[in-house]
Amino acid sequence: GIRKKEVNVLCLGLDNSGKTTIINHLKPTNTQAQDVVPTIGFNIEKFKTSTLSFTVFDMSGQTRYRNLWEHYYKESQAIIFVVDSGDKLRMVVAKEELDTLLNHQDIRSRRMPVLFFANKIDLRDAMSSVKVSQLLCLESIKDKPWHICASDAVKGEGLQEGVEWLQDHIK
Ligand code: GTP
Numbered sequence: 001g002i003r004k005k006e007v008n009v010l011c012l013g014l015d016n017s018g019k020t021t022i023i024n025h026l027k028p029t030n031t032q033a034q035d036v037v038p039t040i041g042f043n044i045e046k047f048k049t050s051t052l053s054f055t056v057f058d059m060s061g062q063t064r065y066r067n068l069w070e071h072y073y074k075e076s077q078a079i080i081f082v083v084d085s086g087d088k089l090r091m092v093v094a095k096e097e098l099d100t101l102l103n104h105q106d107i108r109s110r111r112m113p114v115l116f117f118a119n120k121i122d123l124r125d126a127m128s129s130v131k132v133s134q135l136l137c138l139e140s141i142k143d144k145p146w147h148i149c150a151s152d153a154v155k156g157e158g159l160q161e162g163v164e165w166l167q168d169h170i171k
Pocket residue numbers: 013014015016017018019020021022036037038039040059060061062082119120121122123151152153154155
């Protein structure tokens with residue numbers, strides 16, 4: 001068959017936002033984990049779309065592991081940043097981590113696509129993706145293509161739209 005272009009993607013965001021659940025859903029059915037557990041350090045996962053072969057670094061979002069993130073910035077071509085839309089208390093922490101990421105020397109100068117998932121939209125008191133994007137000040141990101149998708153990773157809703165956007169914006 002035709003060899004797909006290989007890309008490295010970093011999956012970031014606070015602990016419990018749903019990163020591993022999202023990545024698990026994107027993997028081929030026969031390789032999906034039965035139950036998702038909090039990530040220790042990081043996991044490397046693979047999935048394919050029609051034109052790309054993705055290698056995803058699914059990082060732990062726990063405070064003690066967030067210092068690992070920056071070691072993978074240089075070798076990544078895109079970022080998936082996941083937010084728990086129901087976690088109003090920690091939205092400010094998510095924004096701090098996003099700002100630190102976007103200001104990092106290995107990220108700052110690069111035109112790499114950033115895909116946001118406003119995840120857990122099924123929760124009764126979840127914020128809309130518009131509200132999440134306002135709280136994260138996404139409009140102020142001028143040097144990178146970005147996109148936000150509302151998602152329910154347990155049901156797998158919204159994930160395909162996001163990945164298609166990513167596929168179209170990776171050069
Ligand atoms: P760390 O690995 O600790 O950084 O967390 P994570 O971001 O990988 O979160 P994970 O995928 O482990 O999900 C955390 C919990 O949220 C699990 O119990 C998931 O089932 C649940 N969860 C994930 N996505 C959704 C969603 O869209 N809706 C709801 N209701 N629960 C979700």
